[in-house]
Every structure is written in structure tokens, then in C-alpha cells.
Amino acid sequence: MNAPFSPRISQSRSLVRHGSVLDLVGNTPVVLAEKLSPPGREVWLKLESANPMGSVKDRLALGLIEAAEQDGSLKPGQTVVEATSGNTGIGLALVCARKGYPLVIVMAESFSVERRKILRYLGARVVLTPASLKGTGMIEKARELADEHGWFLPRQFENENNEQVHEATTGMEIVRAFADAPLDAFVSGLGTGGTIAGVGRALKAHMPQARIVACEPDNSPVLASGLPQQYADDGAPAASHPRFRPHPMQGWAPDFIPAVTARAIADGVIDEVLPVSGSEALAWSRRLAREEGVFCGITSGATFAVARQLASEMPEGVRVLAMIPDTGERYLTTPLFGDIEEDMDQVEMEISCSTPGSRFDAAPAAAPAAQPATASPNALSHVDAIIADKAQPIVFFSLEWCEFCWSAQKLLELMGVNFRGVYLDGPDYSDPDWGSDVRVALAQCSGGAPTIPQIFVGGAHLGGATDLFDAFNDGRLTEALERAGIAYAEPELENAYALLPKWLQKR
Template identity: 40%
Template sequence: MGGTPVVRLARLVDAGHAEVWVKLEGANPTGSYKDRMALSIIEAAAADGRLRPGQAVVEASVGSTGSALAFVCAATGHPLRVVSSGAAAVEKIRTMRAFGAEVELVPSPYGMTPDLVPAMTRRAAEIAAETGAYLVDQFHNTDMLPGYHRLGAELAAQLPGPAGLDAFCSYVGTAGCFLGATRALRAAYPGLRRVVVEPAESAVLSGGPAGSHQIEGGGIGARPPLLAPADHDEVLAVAEADAFAMARRAAREEGLLCGPSTGANLVAAIRLAARLGPGHRVATVQVDSGLKYLAGPLFAASP
């Protein structure tokens, strides 16, 4: 886990723009940066006794957190229950079950809606209260930050030299990756511009109303509890259609197979590159592998 490669976009970025570098987190065991988060949380809870040997774990997840927790819990001997949703890609649900997790689905025919995550979170808390399972509570759990800090430290080490790094952008759900990575990157590059990415259809951080969208893993309809205004310098809203189109382009033009949230990251990074111009660098992350989305609409659409 970790030690993932970094590649520079070769064809999606126009001449005369800044370089765009992408950390390939799809190379982690379950194909997502959430593996870092899951391991960090489970290890920290076990180390201080909050999680006992063999104790069950429960969490709400509509993204890749459930898959990552299922992997880590299988390896560490903890039964897992996940409250998820029909808004999640079917591959993610099947991965959770393949690792032995028990999955309960909350109906969500309209995708990521403002009331979905609160409903799932309430159900996970009920299960924890009823069974005595350890509740991960990812939106409030700071134990994930060291795992993501390592991601940022790796990225800083992979982009040495006088060019440095001028901006980092990332789509936010819990905001754990954004916070951990930018804190490590700011230590190496004090002038780094920290840019949050969110869906235009639910651009709450940009001052807009909460709404429904299809970009899994973020845009929860509220400010993530761990993300303070001082933690970011800018917010970029990306339309769902643009995120999907960019994910398809990345596969065909760069050989980079990714999901919609990575598509949103790439749209934002390319916008920043156009603004910053030559002689600068922008970095973002491949959130997860596009292999998680082959059964859904992302790659079913015609070119």
C-alpha cells in the first residue's frame, strides 16, 4: 500500500499551460486512495484500545471507503458491516462482499442527494449502538489524516527540483485526503495553492445550494466537518457532465483509467494549469481505478 507512481499528463494539457501531475492511487490494493485511510483508522483504533481484537466494525460508505475497510478488516480479523447505497457503483458493493463484509443498502434512486449521507450515517450509528461494533465515523475521524499525510509526503518527494509545486487540487468527501496531503505538501512548498473541488450541482462550498449529482465520493451537500475555511485557498466547481467526459478522455487519450471524481480532479487541474501558465506545476490524484465503474454509465456511453 502506498508508494504509488506519479505521471505527467501528456495530451490533455495544452501547450503553454502549466504541467499537470497525477498521483496514481488506483495502484493501491483495492484500487483507491481509501486504502490508506482504512489502514490508518483501524491501526490507530487498535493501538489505543478503542478497537478490541475481533471486535466488529461498522461504517456508512457510498464510495470506496467500504471496499477499503472490508480489505483491511479481512486482513486484521474484524467483521465489518457497511451501510451503503444504490448510488454506489456495483463493483464497489461486490468488492465489500467479496472481502466478507455484510452490506446494507439505503435506497437512493437519484444518486448523491443531500439527505443520503446523513441517512446512512444515522443507520450506521444505530447498528453500532445495537451491537457494540466500533463506529468508524469517517467524517469526524482524524485518525485517517496520517495515512493521507504520507500520500502528500510521497508526492513531494516524487516532484523534487527547482520547479517545485504551485497548486494541488482534490475532490472532497470527508476532505481527509485534501487535508492530509496539503499539510504535507505545504511543509515542502509553503506557497502551495490548495484548491478544493466539488460538483457544480451541489456547490455548497462555493456558496450554492445542495443538490443531487452522480459524482460518487463527495459533494455531500454540506461542508465536511473537518474542513475549515482556512484549510483551502480556492474552490472549483465542476459539472457532472464535464467530470464524466474528462474521465472518458483520460482513458482514451492518456491511458489513464479512472472514475468520475478523478475526472473532476483533472478538469480542475487543467483549469489551474491554463491560469498558471508555463514554468509551473499542478498536482492532483487519481482517486480510484476506472475498473470500479465498468458496469455503470461512465464507459457505457458512446464516444
Template identity: 35%
Template sequence: MKYANNILETIGNTPLVKLNKITKEVDALVLAKVETFNPGNSVKDRMAVKMIEDAEADGRLKPGGTIIEGTSGNTGMGLALAAIVKGYKLICVISDKQSKEKMDILRAVGAKVVVCPTDVEPTDPRSYYSVSKRLSEETPNAWYVNQYDNPSNTLAHYEQTGPEIWEQTEGKITHFVVGVGTGGTISGVAKYLKEQNPNVKIWGVDTYGSVFKKYHETGIFDENEIYSYITEGIGEDILPKNVDFSLIDGFTKVTDKDAAVFTRRLALEEGIFVGNSAGAAIKGVLQLKENFKPEDVVVVLFHDSGSRYVGKMFNDDWMRERGFLDEELTKAEDLIKDHADKPLVVVRTEELVSHAIERLRKYKISQIPVIDTNGFVGSVDETDLFRSYVEDKDIAEKPIKEVMGKPYPVVTANTSIEEVSKLINKDNQAVLVDLGNGRHHIITKHDIISSIK
């Protein structure tokens, strides 16, 4: 009989898959190392087990202990599987930008999940770096993994992932492309491959909001480059010890939008249902295509599974809210289709100004059409209301008709966005669109701006 003694023995030996449609403009053989075939559905299974085994061997992790780590979710999953098999408790500290699916999966495999804000400095006591360290100091018999600086992270890929790729390509690999986060994967694989053939080129994929590319090219850690970004699993606002810049030949940066769009394209065009960093990685390959020749063998690594992003990149509403869906918007009705089902908020001429202020606040809006029994007769704008209030503190108890402005222009659903844009100016802050059957909706400057790709 052939079977594994436990789930950890199934880690590794993931397939190398040729990419066909999405890379048709690349004049080289492009192969994907699909790490979602690991039991925890990500490349992080490899280093999670290696870090635990090395900590057991030198006494840092003792029987019955608690493993504590700051993670974007995938390392936590690998640690959770090992903790179950080996009998440890696990606390995962995760940032709030990570997908809900990742948090739910970690809880499903027994981890305690602590969520921290993304938009804080690494040294901030609320950051997931700081919280991880604090919990490891406060928790009895705890071991803080610190995947960013733990050398076992890189070693796992030097011992496993690198040799697998070399063997699977029969030593013909010429380029390795991978997203860079903790740095363990790129550094471990790079070290092994360059030992076999120093001419193998190693390319890191970075994201906007991260420091890697500029630091590699200039040696400058530029804090001005650090800002919040959406792409998960790659990029950093610190320099992890596991990133060996001397082994990396270059970086390319990929936008949040491209990472999300190409994640979906991998599923639709190649049937490979993988995660957000895979989208960034394949877009990175396309951006680097001028570096490849027809006889080259390019290996790109896909970190994790698309199942962790079904509420994000694979959700049309999520994509649309961020302007990531390349939908052609040409008519007035296109601008409001995401919220056309919501009733139009209005105020009547005889209602008090205080009622309008209450609705502005309740619905978080800036403009309200004014109606009477004949239809639309005026408009109320928060800026005008504020100016009126400064001049007359009793304004709140006056009827709307005393302070309202001109009614908003009304356009048909088929009016072009260009025509709608011309109607919105400093004297007129919105336009009403007639949807038929007595239904109207409001188009504001925000709707116009949101349509810009």
C-alpha cells in the first residue's frame, strides 16, 4: 500500500504547468510552478514545517508550546497543519486587508486569529509585527516564528523548491520569476539555481507601495514609497533578512489593478484557479518579456489558491468598486448601475432644513433634489447649507424652499457620459437621470470620477 503517514508528508513535488493563452505574446516557454497543490494550498507549507522542525531541533519550540506568527494567511495555514499533527497551539496575527476567507480558514483549522490595522507603521504597537512580538513575550511557553528573518524560511526553498524546479526542467531553466514578500522563496530558489547555473536570471515581482525595487536598484530605503496597497502576499514596508538582494537580478512592479485582473485571467484563460500574487507574478512575466529569447525556459511561481479570494478578485462587485473591471461606460445609466436599485433621497419644499441635514448625514451624501407636488423644483447642497448656517444659526428651523438652489438638470438614461460631465460644474453639482416609469436617480461628481479608468 502507498500512503502518507500524515498530511505533512504530502507537501512538495508540485507540478510544473505550461502556460499557453495568457503568455502568447511572450517568445519563450513559460512554465508555472503551481504551489496550490500543497495540502495547505500554498507555497508557505514548505517553510512553515521547516521552521517548526528546526525550532524543535534546537529547543526553541517545546512540547505543548504555543506558536505565534504575524501572517498574511498562507504561512498561518501551513503552521496550523503542522501544529495539528505535532500537538501545538497556534495564534495567527493578521492584518485587516487580508481576505475574510483567509481568516475563516485559519479559524477552521484551530488557529486563534488576532486582526490588526494595515495602515500603521511597522513600529506602531498596533501593527501585526509589534502585536506578534508582544504576544510571544506575554504567552507562556511560546515561540515567535518571525518568518521574515527566520533563516529556515529560505532554507526550505533551497532544499526543496529549487531542486524540484531544476529537476523538472532538466536544468534548462533560464529565468525564475516570483512575487517577493518575506523573501524566503526567491532567495532559497535563487541560491540553489545559481549554484547549478550562475547564468539563471532571478526576477522579483514587487507592488506599488513597497520598497523592494528601489532599494535593489539604489540601496535607498525610501519611506516615501510606502503606502497602503491591495495586492496580498507580496511587497513590504520593511527589509526582511530573508531577502538576499545579491541573488536577485532585478525587480518589476505591478499595479493592484493588474494583479487583480490577471488573477481572474489565469482562471478564465488557463483554468488555473490561483491567488492574487499569481496575477501579479504573471503580469510581471509579461512586463519582462523583452528579456526573454525563444529558446529560454521561464518558470513563474504561483503562491496560493484562488479559493482565498472569492470575496475579492473573483467578485464583480468588489472589482467594480475599485475600478478594476474594464467595463465600457458610455451612458448616464452606466454611471449609476451599481446603486440604481436604491431609492432616490429627496426633501420636500415645506420640510425644514434640519430634515435635509439629517438625510445628508444619514445617507452620507452631499446633494439632495427638492420636490413638491409638481416634481423637481430645487436642490440642496451641503456646502450651501453650511454657508447659510454660518450666516444664520436659526436656518435649521426654516423651510427648505427658503434656501434651496436651482433644480438639477434632467437627462435621459442614454445621454452620453461626455454630455453629463459638461452639465456638472461649480454652479451645478449634480444631474438627475430619468430611468423611466417615474423613476429617477442622481449622478454626482463622484460618479463621474469613479468612472475614470
């Protein structure tokens, strides 16, 4: 008899109960990149994706909000507004949701779409600025909004609490983690500069032999250029830096040197700045995922590339720690996932075809011929009354959890028309006999149509989802709405089939 299986689940992290999700910010793990470290060297990873919203910026968001609460600059219920490439905004959305502050995030339109969706999912408002105005444009817009509406602006790029948060939390966590095995170098990219500034200050005090290494895109050497940044009186950037160029490392290296970063450089916290290319960043992000199982974004790959190269040039036995600031899910619409296909490739198709069942290239088994069914008078009366209700001239017989139905409903919503939704999988039709009876009655009232949804306009049967899309595309839908006296809007939509999920568009 086999011995009982003992799962390899770490017990080292805290298993206590917590009163708030905010209690989970920080205390993130450090893990060795065992397979990808150069021979005889150790490259360790600080996994900030373990924060509640998946990035190092959760620390900053919580720290800036609580510091403002303590000094009275943030009032109860006051709206918070901030300019961000995404991760700080997502962290702020978490904190503001938990603490009850309305939040407006200003973001350049060039940042990934999934960041906008995460922010809105958490209840934040997202105001986009033109990509051509870069990071300085979104900062200027956030300041305008704060001044105009009396909103609280955390000023992450200038706020001294930024580096203090990381010195007290991120930095001291690293000091404790390597107390018995001191680091030889710490490597991080820079967004605001708060992470490397705070960690650098902690390491300078407790582990002074460790080199503090910043990395930046090789095509945008803003720091390495040595050219000064122009600042306004309040420390905000007055203009874009002349050496800035667009690069793929979202969240890194804005088009200016933040005041937080400038302070760290002036104070000698950063020992050197090393370049990294976009192609290296993408390649090492993928290798971390596929060889170490570390799911991370482009900036993480860039940081690891520099840390690994640095370690390989140092003597054997060195320990280098790389900051892994976030998760790969922030990059699904970026070049990082550009070659990741949605459909099966040739190898996957061959695997599918290696067994006979559940294959797209196999003809489906013929279904037995269905016997015609007749609805009861009660079911027919029920459906007829719904269709004939003049107070609700558009009736949408639907399934609440059906993607065809969602897509058809989305079209009606885009056109701004009110409709009655009759959900045949809802509790009103949960009794199997009654639910089946009503579906048979609906099929009879719709000329035998077997599918769901079915739409009626002004008592007349329009059809199912594809019928609705065809009617929109060829103008019959607007004609039917006008005949029924129903007001509607003209959505900016050329082809209604674009509302279908991609996997349904291919069928």
C-alpha cells in the first residue's frame, strides 16, 4: 500500500485570520531562480505579485493614502485622483474601495486595455489622455482635475512618503530575508523610483556591501544620459526629458525623471544604471514563466535580464536579488503575448486528433428526430401575454448565462432601447415541467424557432441572435423600431456580429 501523499504546500507564510484585505499588503515571498541562475551564482526573485492586486504598487497605494489620512490632507469621502500607468492606480483602487474613497485615474491611452478594465471593475473612473502627450500629459491632467474639483492628489512621483513606504516595508523585508546570507546586489527598474530608493536606503543602512543597480530601456537612457530634468516649483516635471523614447516596459521609465528618483540619485542611493533591451525583456519574461513557473510582466523580464547578466560577471557564490514587480496578466494585449495564439496550433491539433472524441474535424453524431410538442393553454397564454404587453413593446426571451444572449442584449443596450428580459433559466421557470412547457409555447409563437434568444418588437417576431444582427446590419431593425414607435440611438457599429465573443465569431 502506498504511503499517504504529502502535498508540497508551504507553511512559512502567515496563516492567521485577517480583518481586511489591506492586511495582506506586503510580506511577499523571495524565491530562488534555481534553473535560470548562472552557474555558481544565485539570482533571487522578490515576487510582488503576491500582493492582493498583484503588484508592488499595492504598498505605495496603501502607504500614500494612510499617510494622507494621518496628516489630514485626505478628508473622509474625498475623491482621490492620480496619474498612473496602471499598477499604482490598481493599488489605489483596492485601497479606495476598502476605505470608501471615490477614485479617478488618469492614464495615457497607450497603456494596456486590461489595466483600464481592472480599474473600472474595482469601481474607479478612468480618464484617458492622448498617447502623444506621454506621462507628463497625464500628470498635468490629474493636477488640473485636482485643482478644479478639490480632489486629493497623492503625487506619487514627488511624494517623500513613496520611498519611506518602501524603506520601511519592502526594504526591511529583504534585510530580514537575507540576514543570514547577505546580498551582493539588488536590481530594480524605476517607475516613480520609490521601490529602488526605499530598498536602497534600507540596504545601505543594513547591508552596505550590496550594490544598488537601476535598469532602464536601452533606447531611452534618461538616467544614463546625465542630462538634467526640468521641474516645476512643486517638483512635478516641467517637460519631457530630451532622451526619452517610447519603449515596451509599461510602468517603467516615464518621459521624465521623477523627483523621487532624482533624490535617490543625489543622495547616492543608486550605485549604477544599466541598460536592457525590449527584446531581452520579452525573452526573459517568457523564460521565467516557462522554466521557473514565475508568471510575470515585461518589466520583470527586463529586471531579471540585468540581474542575471550582473551575476554572471561577478565572482562565484554571489547573491543578486531582482525585483519582480507584478503579474503577467497586466500584459495580455502587449507584445509579450503577441505570439501566443488563441487557436490550436498544428501540434495541438495533432494531439486532438490522436483520439476519436470531441474533435472539431469530426462530424457530430446525428441527433434523433425530435417529436413535435404542443404547449399547454396556460403556457401559450403566458407567452402571448408577454408578447402583447404594449407597456414593453420589445421582449427578449433569453438565457441569463448564454453568450449569444449577452451579445444580442448588448446590441439593444447600445441602441438605447428598453426591453423586457424574460430569462428562461431564471427562478420563475425553474420547475422543469413549467419551464419546458413555456419553451414549447415560445417555439410555437416564433414559428417553430428552436433557439434562444428570441426577440419580439411591437408584437412581431424578429428572430434569434443572428436574425437580430442581420436586421441591424441591413436596416430592418431600425425600420421595425420606427413602426413600433420606439426611440433608439445610432451606435457606432458597422457589423453587429463584432459583438459576439471571438470563439463564437469563428463558428
